[in-house]
Amino acid sequence: MPFDPKSTTFEPLNEPTGSWPVAKVTLPIPMGEVAARTAEDIAAARAAADFDPVRIEDTLRDARIDNASRKSVMTILSKDPIFGNWKKRMIHMNREQQMRQSHFACRRLLELGEKHEWTTHEIIEAALTLDLQSPITIHWVAFVPVIFGQGSAEQIEKWGQKAMNHEILGCYMQTELGHGTNVQQLETTCTYDEASDSFILHSPTLTSTKWWAGGLGTTATHGVVQAQLIIKGKRYGPHLFFTQLRDMDSGKLLDGLVAGDIGPKTYGAFGGLDNGWARFNQFKIPRDHMLSKHASVKKGGEYVKPPSDKLSYGGMIFIRSQMIDRTGWMLSRGVTIATRYAWVRRQFRDPSSKDINDVERSVLSYPSTARRVLPLLAKAYAYILAGRRMRTLYEDMAQQLEEGNTELLADVHVASSSLKAYCTKQALDGIEECRQALGGHGFSAYAGFTSVFPEQAPAVTYEGDNIVLASQVGRAMLKISGELESNPSTKVAATSGFLKAISQKNAIPFTQPKQASDWYNPQVYSAALGLRAAQLVVDLRAEIKSGRPFVDLSYECIEVAKSHAEFVVDLWFGEGIRDDAERLGEKECQWLNKLVTLHALTALSRNITPLVLPASEGRSLAGYATNQAILTPDSVILLEKAIRELVKEILPQVIGLSDGFGWLDWELGSSLGRKDGRVYEQLMADAEANPLNHEGAVPALESIDKVGVYKYGSSNIGKGVPDWYSTEIGPLLKAAAKRSNL
Amino acid sequence: MPFDPKSTTFEPLNEPTGSWPVAKVTLPIPMGEVAARTAEDIAAARAAADFDPVRIEDTLRDARIDNASRKSVMTILSKDPIFGNWKKRMIHMNREQQMRQSHFACRRLLELGEKHEWTTHEIIEAALTLDLQSPITIHWVAFVPVIFGQGSAEQIEKWGQKAMNHEILGCYMQTELGHGTNVQQLETTCTYDEASDSFILHSPTLTSTKWWAGGLGTTATHGVVQAQLIIKGKRYGPHLFFTQLRDMDSGKLLDGLVAGDIGPKTYGAFGGLDNGWARFNQFKIPRDHMLSKHASVKKGGEYVKPPSDKLSYGGMIFIRSQMIDRTGWMLSRGVTIATRYAWVRRQFRDPSSKDINDVERSVLSYPSTARRVLPLLAKAYAYILAGRRMRTLYEDMAQQLEEGNTELLADVHVASSSLKAYCTKQALDGIEECRQALGGHGFSAYAGFTSVFPEQAPAVTYEGDNIVLASQVGRAMLKISGELESNPSTKVAATSGFLKAISQKNAIPFTQPKQASDWYNPQVYSAALGLRAAQLVVDLRAEIKSGRPFVDLSYECIEVAKSHAEFVVDLWFGEGIRDDAERLGEKECQWLNKLVTLHALTALSRNITPLVLPASEGRSLAGYATNQAILTPDSVILLEKAIRELVKEILPQVIGLSDGFGWLDWELGSSLGRKDGRVYEQLMADAEANPLNHEGAVPALESIDKVGVYKYGSSNIGKGVPDWYSTEIGPLLKAAAKRSNL
Missing domain, CATH: 2.40.110.10 (Butyryl-CoA Dehydrogenase, subunit A, domain 2)
Known part of the structure; x- marks a missing residue:
């Protein structure tokens, strides 16, 4: 940035779209060093990326439509007079206004689709990207598939x-x-x-x-x-x-x-x-x-x-199996905003600094922030890639079902239930955790979370309440482990393979880590995830054996299902990268694989107790003695060290890694998540354009109905006084003054 | 309920307030057994209460103003033409409309205050209860105290x-x-x-x-x-x-x-x-x-x-110390809604039932729901009562400071930082957990969470970001434990007393539980909470000794601060009940004390690892050997059993216990949290009154400005068709039909 922040005057960033004029600034003000540094900081971080984020983006975004088509759709939307400032306007509308706009948007989308000859998938992509659950979206997601899935040919x-x-x-x-x-x-x-x-x-x-x-x-x-x-x-x-x-x-x-x-x-x-x-x-x-x-x-x-009770069952798990990567994408929005803003936000000099002119530390450089946010980055990639595997598996199953073959059905049912319950909850919590990691400015709607967290909120209860699904996973684990016990050669899916460790010695070979880096070995962490899940199933079986009915074990099933899901996500996350290795590229795979490791290690750290608690009588895995724990205390200390050092290693790549999700500024709709890091300039521009600051600018319904434009940007910005001051506040003060003089 | 649900016709529940007419129902419909049972269920639960909830309510609500005055203020508000339907209307407004209404409400509140001769405290109570952070609220909370606290006499x-x-x-x-x-x-x-x-x-x-x-x-x-x-x-x-x-x-x-x-x-x-x-x-x-x-x-x-650097410091911890009980009250709203609705909501017959006519099970009777919701009930009471102690301690300190005595300052600073960071986060998570426990209907705004979770959201970052506060607690723990090490007779506050266990053998006597009920002994669970907090401080000290600088330990401090807070909340929760024992009554104390136990046991269960992990070299508490764990594996199994049985014991009292918070239906603003349990009738009435269902009913700004009334309740309810259908949807369909015929 070749300018002197002290003499450069702040210019607002809002771009004119449609009839939304640029906000003007009344009082010229120097940018200052703090605001000027943000763009430099993020540019430096981007330059330091050891890989090409675009290769990741192109691979991951190749879904319903390819990435080039997606970008072309987004570009049209972002330049459309209606949709250009859509995300900023929606947060200023009430329900009735949003509903009106939604009907209007449905028409507009189809008009654009016709004009630009979009495919159905492009129309759906456009609808989804508006952060608008609309009648059109639900028509495509919940009505059309039912007709095609459950209707006769006629x-x-x-x-x-x-x-x-x-x-x-x-x-x-x-x-x-x-x-x-x-x-x-x-x-x-x-x-x-x-x-x-x-x-x-x-x-x-x-x-x-x-x-x-x-x-x-x-x-x-x-x-x-x-x-x-x-x-x-x-x-x-x-x-x-x-x-x-x-x-x-x-x-x-x-x-x-x-x-x-x-x-x-x-x-x-x-x-x-x-x-x-x-x-x-x-x-x-x-x-x-x-x-x-x-x-x-x-x-x-x-x-x-x-012909079979099971045939109509496919539809029930279709939506769940489609939800996994979607939760990853939702989480990735929070993560992108959090990494970018926490990277450029600086607060407090390092304690070792003695010079007041030393620059303050990036908030993301504090372990308390990095250790919270980076595992969420890993989770977002994990759910996206595991979700792709889930879709493939569903398609394989659907094809089988068409042929009357139900072999994959049970596995897909369990995996989709488990991952739906786990990933939706983790994503929801993770999104809000990202918002909290932003500090005070995260409470501004312009941070961009108003269209993420609330939209993700129902996912934990719809399409099968997560807690009910967890019980179904628990029940399946009991069933399969029982079958394995009575017949060790029972064929089980890879997603349940860990259950063999219950009755077969060395089914999951595990070597106790001797140093932190031993934890980076996939055979170590994946084994530990499997052993933990197996141990929790053993505990569940012990409770059943003690006489408790299954219906009373619904709480215990929650943790069983979580550990199962973490095992499966780890498995599929790694496989997903291998499947696309060539397209992704070597360096790209290398960094994504570090996220696989980070995901697995933090998943273990989330609940390490089953691995460190010496087994009570009747609760040990095959090959383990009563009173023996799976992990030594030193391994736990090494695990935390391994996570710490891995976070440190990934930190300089974090801007590149969040770029890899490929979110456009228009899509994120976040002033704090701007790709160029100019967060303070954007917040100021937003505040200046805020209709509350413009006399008479609170729009009548009619004016936003069709064109959807707030009358912002008059030259008296920042000097405006809401027209209700004279009717409400002034009289209040006068009445009070009168009273006190009595 | 002396009626036949099959022949009784559903009547809507909305009461007319001001110019808001009653919603009318177009199609007569029998109530049916499911809807009719809810009121019976909750009445039966209320009758089963073993104690008098009103005694709890009167004691706990005796704060800024006594409970009788509070109820009188609430009653006036709930019958006011403006405020009567306030909570239902606010969720239909956009930001500009809410801001206008807020200015108007400020005036109206002061008018009512003048008319009814309210004290300042009554006005503040009225403002707070509107779920409206308004200019008046902030004037009282953030401006007036600064003038009085930092201004000279003149x-x-x-x-x-x-x-x-x-x-x-x-x-x-x-x-x-x-x-x-x-x-x-x-x-x-x-x-x-x-x-x-x-x-x-x-x-x-x-x-x-x-x-x-x-x-x-x-x-x-x-x-x-x-x-x-x-x-x-x-x-x-x-x-x-x-x-x-x-x-x-x-x-x-x-x-x-x-x-x-x-x-x-x-x-x-x-x-x-x-x-x-x-x-x-x-x-x-x-x-x-x-x-x-x-x-x-x-x-x-x-x-x-x-005269002293520390003198102006009191103000910085004033707000934090006032926040603790407030977070408890916020959480108690979610808990009240969740317990009432999950009690009357029935889903699935018990697996043992063979008769399709058997009544379905209450959702709250499932351990997966009860085990999630009841600990939150305990937390709500815990933060309210611990928060009262926090206020008292602050007042003692403020008095001391006036006299130039800074003895209590450090203790109050640490405790208020710790509890602010812990309780605000737990309450926020707990509120959303309550919403999720409602299942699908929890996603309706009429469930009443729109004014709870978002309002609580900034508390985790303002008045000291929680993560920054956690580091301050960690630092204080290091300091005090260092002082105790060099001088065992150092005087420490009760809230840090557990630190003695680091260097003094038997400072916290602990007896290993032999059966589940041993965990109900306060000396057992409080000791375990203290030992866990001490162990985590030992671990933190070990990291420092290994050469890591304190600034890099900010992540580890989060768990140290949590465990510290849980120790303090347990201490003050129990003391708070003892302080008010006479006023509360014997039975009431008995049940509240069960919540003290439940709070402590679930706090232990939240992170049991430090107690079961054998101590590594240099990380054992005084009196414990290297490689020795504090808890045996069987104690952990017994702990879970103790929690399970305690939840079961408390469950029949849960309606009485949530009544004890004393929320009026008008305050909760929740259709699912109705005290009389008539949830389905209320949801239907809300939906019928929803302005979207009334032709031309989307209000112009002018009409809601002064009177704040939506024009609901016309006789064509449920038959209305939004006026935009003809402009948006109809043309879309026609254009599509035309295209397809080409």
Whole structure:
């Protein structure tokens, strides 16, 4: 930066987009050394990268669409008059305004898609990147896949094509006011009426009201309803039914049903999605509206069973298996912001400094910050790469299922449950941890977390509550370990391979570390992760043997599932890098592999107790004696040392590594996460543009409705006084003064 | 409940307040058994309480004002046309609307205060209970105390009285864009000008811009500025200066300064508070505007030093010591909602049930839920009661300081730093954990967490970043343990008493538990908490001895500070109950003491490793051998069993215990936390009243400005269709249909 910070005057950074003018600064002010240094600091860190972040980005971002297409979509959005300042505007809107904008955005997205000839995947990518759970997003995520996954060939032809074209917009109605997790107990009924050869959908009670379905509130023209199938008085359990909901022209709800929006979501999340409720009152639909890929009802009421109970099960784990890498990406946003800002933020000189003119230390250079943030960097990469493996495995399984083969089903079910429960929770906690690592400025909405943490918040409870999923993992571990005990040659998936250590000596060879660097050996840390998971299953089995029923062990299952997930993530993270090694490049793999190590070591450190606690009677792994611990105390001290030194080694590469996620400034929407490090200039520009600082600038609804622009940037910025001062504050002071003079 | 749920029709629950009409239901619907049972369930749980929750409430709520006065204030607010539906309305507003409402609320609060002759404490209580960080709140919390604590007698007379009367509204400007934690490095200068015998406030750089001060953005007429005092070229470090900011009549900023609002806060928090920024341009203030209780500047520029450096220190720990019980109260809101809802929410029949008509299990009856929520109940009580002790100790110290006695200062500094860092973080995590324990419905804003978690979020970074405070605790532990080593008879406060175990054999006598119930002995669990904290300090000392500088141990200090805090909270929680034993009553104390035990045991379980890891060379406590662990493996298994059985024992009392916090439905603002358990009816009523469901009901700004009422409740509820359907969705579908027919 070839300028003198003392004489260079601060210029605001906001770029004009659409009708959003540049903010102007009233009082000229020198930048000063502190603000000027941030750009230099981050440029130096970037120059110090030992590898090419773009190679990582290109490899990882090659998903639904390739990275070049992604960047082209983002560039169009970032220059669009509506979407250019979208992320800054959304945090200034209330729910009703966000919902309006969301409808408007859906149209605008499709207009852009048409104009630029985007594929469906490009449209979805564009929708996701807006931080907007919108009717369009949910249509693609929750409605279209159900039609295609559960509909018959004729049904797919009839409705699927219309859905793909956006001629109809759909929602998926499963959960009810009274029941979510327990699907079998849903109260909505769908009764076959022989006289008219049709079905009658009905909501018999208040708690049978369908609840939460995205898009249902104000938008969906059609929907799929899960309801108890009843034929001639006999119950056949929950089945899926397709139905129209609204008149295509007027948007009015059809007679025989009531529906609406359920209200705002916690922390302001999902403001652009109309999660809705609906009740049916003896609502008639044609017989052929039951989705009948697997089961169907014939004229007259004969029920045709699905060939296998397991076949319709694939859909339930589809979404979970798609969630893993998404949680990694969400976490990577927090991590990118945290590493960049904590790198350029300096606070306190080093205690060894005696000169007041010495520059202060980077906040990220303090071990208390680095040790918190770098493992989160590792986790973000871990979930992205393990998530890619999860998707591949799901696809393999889906293909098998098509052929009637259920071999992979159990493994994919357990792995997707385990990773969904673990990764969503770790990502949510990790995002907020990143925000906290920013210190005071992390509390500003301009830090960019308002569209990350709240959006991630429901992931821990939807698509299978994490705690319920943990019990399912625990149950599977008991089952497989039991099978291994009775037959040591039972074939188990790699993700459960560690269970062999329970009954087979040396199933997991482990060498006690003699020095810190021994912990960097994958055979050491992966073994330790496996032994810990196995030990926790042994403990669970011991509790069962002591007579406690499984339903009372749901708390213990949480830790079993966590340790299982950490074993699997470690396995797949490493494999994911190997799979893409050529494309990534040697140096790139080398640094990513250090993150594999960091992920594994900090996962061990998270709960080391099972490895250091001498085994009680009946609780030792095969080959270990009662009263023997798996790890020595010195190994634990060496583990912490190994983590410390690894964090230190990775620290200079951290800007390059977070660049590797490939987030554009526009996508992050974070003033603290700016790629060029100019955080203070951006915060000031944001504050100057804040509508509260402009007389009469609080917008009427009409003005933001279409163009979505706040009237910022007038020349009296910073001098403005809100027009309500005269109506509220002034009179208050005068009344007080009057009182005190009485 | 003497009704038949099958024939009873659901009636909405919203009560009319002011001009907010009752929501009407379009489609009559039977309640059904699931919805009807919730009220019965909670009534039965309440009847089963073994004690009187009101005695607990009356004791704990007796703080700034007594409980009867509190209830009278709340009742007035809950029936006020503006505040009656306040909590439901705020979540529908954007930042600008909330800010407007906040100004309006400040006036309204003072009007109500005048009308009902409220004391200042009653006004503050009313302001706090609105979940509204407002200019008035910050005036009382951050401005008035500084004037009274740091002003001279003349200054207090001159400005303090006006501030008390609300003739002026103030803010406190300390942190800057570039510096927060490191106060010594603030860049704003205040230079004595001998010629005019006055001070000149100046902001030399962009990063010297004052940032975050609440009330500064749009409201404050006056403020206290922290700036580097410079006299004749010599720097005297940061001092406090009083100054006017805005014209009293017009509200316009005075010449020579610019200021504004810094923008929205994360997750929508603090929407009613105008956190602001300000820059001074050679802004002149009179010499007597330096707050001069301790230091002052004489005419001509002579600097009068404070008698002791430590005297101005009290203010820095005042706020921290006031934060502890507040975090407990915040957590108790989440806990109250979680216990009530998880109690009445039923999901899945017990696996032993063979009859489909058997009632499903309460979600709270699952160990995975109870084991998560009940320790949080214990924590909430713990922080409230320990926080009361913290306040008392602060007052004792303040009194001593007035007399020039600094004996308690170090102890209060360490304890307040430790508890602030620990309790704010635990409460924040605990609140979100409560939300997650609600399952899917916890994601609705009507669950009531939108005004809890975001409001608690900044507490982990403000008033001393938690991680920085942890280092201060670590440093103090090293210092005190060093003093004890060189002189065993050194007097140490009870809060650091455990450090004796490092160098004095049997300083903490500990008996290994032989059965689970041995863990219920306070001498056992408190000793274990002390031994763990001591062990962690030994480990920290070992790292120092190995040559690592203290600044590199900031990560290790986090766990040292946590364990210290858990020891102190346990100590003060128990003492707090004993102090109020008579007022609380015998049964009430008995149950609260079970929570003391639960708090201690789960605190141990949180990190048991230091107690079970055999001591490495040079890391054993006095009286313990190298390679000896403090706890046996069986004791750990017994600990988990003890927790499990204690949770089971407390579970039937949990509704009574959460009633003991004394939250009124109006205060909680939670549809899931209704005291009468009617959660489904309330959720339905909220959804029906949701403005999105009413044609043309999205309010213009003007209509909510004064009266703050959404035009809800028209008779077409649930049938409404948003007016934007025809402009956005309809055309989209038509265009798609047209395209597909081409």
